[in-house]
Amino acid sequence: MNFKTLFIFLFCITSAFSQVQTEVAPPDYIKTITFKGNTPESQLPILKLGEYLKLEFDALNGDEEDYYYVIEHFNYDWTPSVLSKVEYLEGFDNQRILSYENSFNTLQIYSNYKLTIPNQRVRRLKISGNYMIKIYNDYDELVFSRKFMVYENKANVGVAIKRSRDVRTIQEKQSVDISISSTSMRFTNPKQTVKTVIIQNNNLNTTISGLKPMYTIGNELIYKYDTESSFWSGNEFLWFENKDIRASNTGIQFIDLKELYHNYLYTNVIRHNQPYTYNPDINGNFLVTAIDAENPSIEADYVWMHFSLLVGELSKGQELHVYGNFNNYTIDESTKMIFNAEDYKYEKQILLKQGFYNYKYVVVEPDGTIDEGAISGNFYQTENNYKVLVYYRDLGARYDKIVGLGEGNSVNITN
Structure with a gap:
C-alpha cells in the first residue's frame, strides 16, 4: 500500500512537471504590454544570446503596486526543462520591477512599468532555448506571462516562400521551404535531434512544428514539403x-x-x-x-x-x-x-x-x-513574415538549444 501510494505521488509530480506551459493573459487593468528585443517592430522577442530584452506595460488601477518577475527555461515543446536556475541564469530573479512612472497629462490615470534584461540583478542568460517571463504581484499571484526565445548563431537557416504545391489551395496558401547547414557543428541523427518551428507574423497560435528533414545533402538538411509546411496566406491587416x-x-x-x-x-x-x-x-x-x-x-x-x-x-x-x-x-x-x-x-x-x-x-x-480567413479571405499575394527556429539536442544532452534563426518574407514569393 505504501509503495502504491508512493508510485501515485511520483507519477503526479512527474505529470505536473512535464505539463506544457501556456501564456497567461493579463487582467483587465493591465494594458499595452510591449515585449521587444533588438527588433522594435516585433512583439515576439527572439534574441541572439547576449542581446537585451525589454518589457513594458501599464497598470490602470492607479495603485502604484509592486510587481516582480521570474524567468524560467523550457524545452522545445514548452515543458519545463530539468535545468536548475543557476544553469541558465547568472544573477537572481524574483526581483521587484524598480522602474515605473505615473502618466502625465492624461484623462486615464495609469502607471507605466519598464524592465530591461540584462540588468544589475539578472546579469545574463547563459544558454539558448525557450524562456518565459512571469509577472507576479505582492500577493505572489501570477498576473501575466510571456514567451521569448534565445538563439545561438551556429547554423545557417535558409528560408524560401513558395506558392502552395497543392493545386486545391494554390491561390490561398504559402509554403515555407527550409535548408539548414553549419560549418561549426555536425547534426548527429537529425531526424531525432533536430526540430524546427515556423512562425507566421509573430503569432504563436498558428506555428508549424515537428517537421523532420526530408533528406540531407552532406551536412545540409532539406525541408521541401508539399502540404505540411503550408500556411493560410490570410489578407493584409x-x-x-x-x-x-x-x-x-x-x-x-x-x-x-x-x-x-x-x-x-x-x-x-x-x-x-x-x-x-x-x-x-x-x-x-x-x-x-x-x-x-x-x-x-x-x-x-x-x-x-x-x-x-x-x-x-x-x-x-x-x-x-x-x-x-x-x-x-x-x-x-x-x-x-x-x-x-x-x-x-x-x-x-x-x-x-x-x-x-x-x-x-x-x-x-x-x-x-x-x-x-473567414472574413478577410486568403490570398497567396499577401505579404507575410516568417521566422524559422532550429532546435538541437545532442544525444545525452539535458536541454534543447536553439542553434539558428532564419527569416523570410512572401513579398518575394515564387512558384
Missing part, C-alpha cells in the same frame, strides 16, 4: 492611427468625448469575396505614439476604440473577434464582438493606448478553432 485623439486620423470616422475620448472607426466589410488589394501593414503589430509627446510611454492617453463589421449574424456557436498583436493574439471576452440586429453589423469597443494598430476580424468555431 486593417489598421488605424490615432496619435491625435482630438481629431479624426487615418481609419477613424469621428470622435466623441465622454469620460474618455471615443474614436469610431469606419465600418469594415467582408473581404474574402473581393479581389486582393495590396495595403501595406506591419503584420499585426502595433506602435504606441502620440503627437507632441516627448515620452509616449507616459504621455499617450487611452481611448475607447469602436470597431464595427458589416456582416450578417453568424451561425449558432460561432463567435466574431477582433484579432491582433495588441493583446498577443488572445481570444477572450475583451475581443468578442456583439451583433447589432438593428444595424445588421457586429460591434465592439476596446480600450487601447494611442498609436498605430493593425487588426483583423476572425471567426472562432464552436470547437475553439480560429478561422482567420
Whole structure:
C-alpha cells in the first residue's frame, strides 16, 4: 500500500512537471504590454544570446503596486526543462520591477512599468532555448506571462516562400521551404535531434512544428514539403492611427468625448469575396505614439476604440473577434464582438493606448478553432513574415538549444 501510494505521488509530480506551459493573459487593468528585443517592430522577442530584452506595460488601477518577475527555461515543446536556475541564469530573479512612472497629462490615470534584461540583478542568460517571463504581484499571484526565445548563431537557416504545391489551395496558401547547414557543428541523427518551428507574423497560435528533414545533402538538411509546411496566406491587416485623439486620423470616422475620448472607426466589410488589394501593414503589430509627446510611454492617453463589421449574424456557436498583436493574439471576452440586429453589423469597443494598430476580424468555431480567413479571405499575394527556429539536442544532452534563426518574407514569393 505504501509503495502504491508512493508510485501515485511520483507519477503526479512527474505529470505536473512535464505539463506544457501556456501564456497567461493579463487582467483587465493591465494594458499595452510591449515585449521587444533588438527588433522594435516585433512583439515576439527572439534574441541572439547576449542581446537585451525589454518589457513594458501599464497598470490602470492607479495603485502604484509592486510587481516582480521570474524567468524560467523550457524545452522545445514548452515543458519545463530539468535545468536548475543557476544553469541558465547568472544573477537572481524574483526581483521587484524598480522602474515605473505615473502618466502625465492624461484623462486615464495609469502607471507605466519598464524592465530591461540584462540588468544589475539578472546579469545574463547563459544558454539558448525557450524562456518565459512571469509577472507576479505582492500577493505572489501570477498576473501575466510571456514567451521569448534565445538563439545561438551556429547554423545557417535558409528560408524560401513558395506558392502552395497543392493545386486545391494554390491561390490561398504559402509554403515555407527550409535548408539548414553549419560549418561549426555536425547534426548527429537529425531526424531525432533536430526540430524546427515556423512562425507566421509573430503569432504563436498558428506555428508549424515537428517537421523532420526530408533528406540531407552532406551536412545540409532539406525541408521541401508539399502540404505540411503550408500556411493560410490570410489578407493584409486593417489598421488605424490615432496619435491625435482630438481629431479624426487615418481609419477613424469621428470622435466623441465622454469620460474618455471615443474614436469610431469606419465600418469594415467582408473581404474574402473581393479581389486582393495590396495595403501595406506591419503584420499585426502595433506602435504606441502620440503627437507632441516627448515620452509616449507616459504621455499617450487611452481611448475607447469602436470597431464595427458589416456582416450578417453568424451561425449558432460561432463567435466574431477582433484579432491582433495588441493583446498577443488572445481570444477572450475583451475581443468578442456583439451583433447589432438593428444595424445588421457586429460591434465592439476596446480600450487601447494611442498609436498605430493593425487588426483583423476572425471567426472562432464552436470547437475553439480560429478561422482567420473567414472574413478577410486568403490570398497567396499577401505579404507575410516568417521566422524559422532550429532546435538541437545532442544525444545525452539535458536541454534543447536553439542553434539558428532564419527569416523570410512572401513579398518575394515564387512558384
